[in-house]
Amino acid sequence: MSPVSNSFAASSPATETDQAIRAIISDKQHEIAPGCIVGTFKDGSAQKMIPQGYADIENRQPIDGDTQFYAASISKQFTALAAATLIAQGKLALDDDVRRYLPELPAYRAPVTVGMLMHHTSGIRDSLGLLRLAGMNDVGRASKEQALHLLFQQQGTDFAPGTAYRYSNGGYLLLAEIVERVSGLPFAEYARRAVFEPIGMKGAYFIDNNLRPGTFAHGYLPVGEGFAVRDTFPRFSGSGGLMLSMNDLARYEYDIDRGHKVWTPRIAKIMLTPGRYADGSLIDDGNGLSYGGGLHLGEKGGQYVVMHTGSAEALKHAYTRLPDQHLAFAILCNRGDWTASAKLRDVITASGVRYPGFPATMPTGTFYSEQLESRYRLAPEGDGLRVEMSSDLTARPTVQHFTPQDDGRYHDGSMSITPTDDPARILVGRGGIEGIALIRRDKDVTE
Structure with a gap:
């Protein structure tokens, strides 16, 4: 086995994953900036080694695989x-x-x-x-x-x-x-x-x-x-x-x-x-x-x-x-x-790997809560969810954006959505209120 050398990133063609990773560690506001190096490993071998930024700005020394x-x-x-x-x-x-x-x-x-x-x-x-x-x-x-x-x-x-x-x-x-x-x-x-x-x-x-x-x-x-x-x-x-x-x-x-x-x-x-x-x-x-x-x-x-x-x-x-x-x-x-x-x-x-603790499934479709008399439309948005909520209490639907967290739920900062083992049932919570069930209503998906 030969661990990845400095030439790996330069000699290998950039994939969409490489570009996505580089975007994560890039500074879009400064041309000359410190940065990071990312390493991904499979079966003990380096798969990717992606550096971005400078180890020494004054001397314009870029970060590479040997940078300590x-x-x-x-x-x-x-x-x-x-x-x-x-x-x-x-x-x-x-x-x-x-x-x-x-x-x-x-x-x-x-x-x-x-x-x-x-x-x-x-x-x-x-x-x-x-x-x-x-x-x-x-x-x-x-x-x-x-x-x-x-x-x-x-x-x-x-x-x-x-x-x-x-x-x-x-x-x-x-x-x-x-x-x-x-x-x-x-x-x-x-x-x-x-x-x-x-x-x-x-x-x-x-x-x-x-x-x-x-x-x-x-x-x-x-x-x-x-x-x-x-x-x-x-x-x-x-x-x-x-x-x-x-x-x-x-x-x-x-x-x-x-x-x-x-x-x-x-x-x-x-x-x-x-x-x-x-x-x-x-x-x-x-x-x-x-x-x-x-x-x-x-x-x-x-x-x-x-x-x-x-x-x-x-x-x-x-x-x-x-x-x-x-x-x-x-x-x-x-x-x-x-x-x-x-x-x-x-x-x-x-990299296409579920982060530890992230929800194993992404609930999508239209769900309804009889307790709240509200309807929720869930659609994928990147690795998160776009949720459109509507009820008789609102003149127009409210749209919120949820991201996955390592507690197994999706959060928007104040509200949570928890997938369950039943794809037709999810739980919502907010402000100390937890576990209100939403039931999928497939007939509403195309409305």
């Missing part, structure tokens, strides 16, 4: 993966008390385990939040030692360890420190030897105080008529810190799906087993999923999904894998005013 991005929280799965390799070797265990490796931590009201750090159930406070509370608004100036010192100074946890879920950059900074102490190597060096080198991720590395020479995407925010550089990300690793290109991600996808040099069945079990609270119940991340090894995972709308986002001030990323279909999608962006997860959702839809 500060990966932000996309890094967490690689920190967990490094820890998982030690667990697989028997050198570390998920139920180990972290004070065995980090005696600088206070003895909290209940032991914090390695698994709690990995699954965000430790109650360990957020390291970036602590730095900002200490007056360091630009965390890009902070050192690992300063961040660790603040964590070691905390005399309590946000909740009893193991009893709740709260996303914590501090927990992952401590996890990286444990990997370093157990392996006997600097964390960045251990990750290189145990993860990046075996997989063939030649350009990927964890930051250890300084960026390496090479082409990396500056982060940008819009200012006035142009863009200003905002490279305000930390120069240490664990919760973030990974520098990653889309070509590196292609090699990672191959190892997950087919190579298994690092992503072995044993490692996959560690990474993809959802965490549990101390009482044995499954973690709920608050968005309908659980959390495993640096990854949100679970079922949405009948599809098993693995995903994570990454966000710094001016860099936004999203990554979604659909294991049952052997599909994966990623977007890396170097502009802080775009929402990467929303753009990736549009990319997945443009």
Whole structure:
């Protein structure tokens, strides 16, 4: 297998899907602008790699497959993966008390385990939040030692360890420190030897105080008529810190799906087993999923999904894998005013794949509610619905536009339409009123 090279997009003829994806990541107001690169993967091989925009505006360096991005929280799965390799070797265990490796931590009201750090159930406070509370608004100036010192100074946890879920950059900074102490190597060096080198991720590395020479995407925010550089990300690793290109991600996808040099069945079990609270119940991340090894995972709308986002001030990323279909999608962006997860959702839809949780069916035709004495005409509109509502209360029909959401419904902002297993019946709701049934009236469709 040869992961997609930089020449893929240039040498392959653009399809309608390519054009649709490029439109999603294009800036129609600026000729010179930062942007994104999209990667789509099938059976572990890159199918498309579509870049748009500039990694370095000043030097007119375009984004390409080898452009390195500060990966932000996309890094967490690689920190967990490094820890998982030690667990697989028997050198570390998920139920180990972290004070065995980090005696600088206070003895909290209940032991914090390695698994709690990995699954965000430790109650360990957020390291970036602590730095900002200490007056360091630009965390890009902070050192690992300063961040660790603040964590070691905390005399309590946000909740009893193991009893709740709260996303914590501090927990992952401590996890990286444990990997370093157990392996006997600097964390960045251990990750290189145990993860990046075996997989063939030649350009990927964890930051250890300084960026390496090479082409990396500056982060940008819009200012006035142009863009200003905002490279305000930390120069240490664990919760973030990974520098990653889309070509590196292609090699990672191959190892997950087919190579298994690092992503072995044993490692996959560690990474993809959802965490549990101390009482044995499954973690709920608050968005309908659980959390495993640096990854949100679970079922949405009948599809098993693995995903994570990454966000710094001016860099936004999203990554979604659909294991049952052997599909994966990623977007890396170097502009802080775009929402990467929303753009990736549009990319997945443009690729002809139902976004996880999106309604499995699109109800169309004419429906009627006896309770509301109203008629609804539903027609496709892109990937959404155009709905024309009429009743004796209105002089003329009201038209509203609904888009699919990952709660399995269509929304227009204030009103929802929910498909059911019966194509002749849908449910509508608005303003706290849910579940009013609409029944299809086929005889009205041609009126």
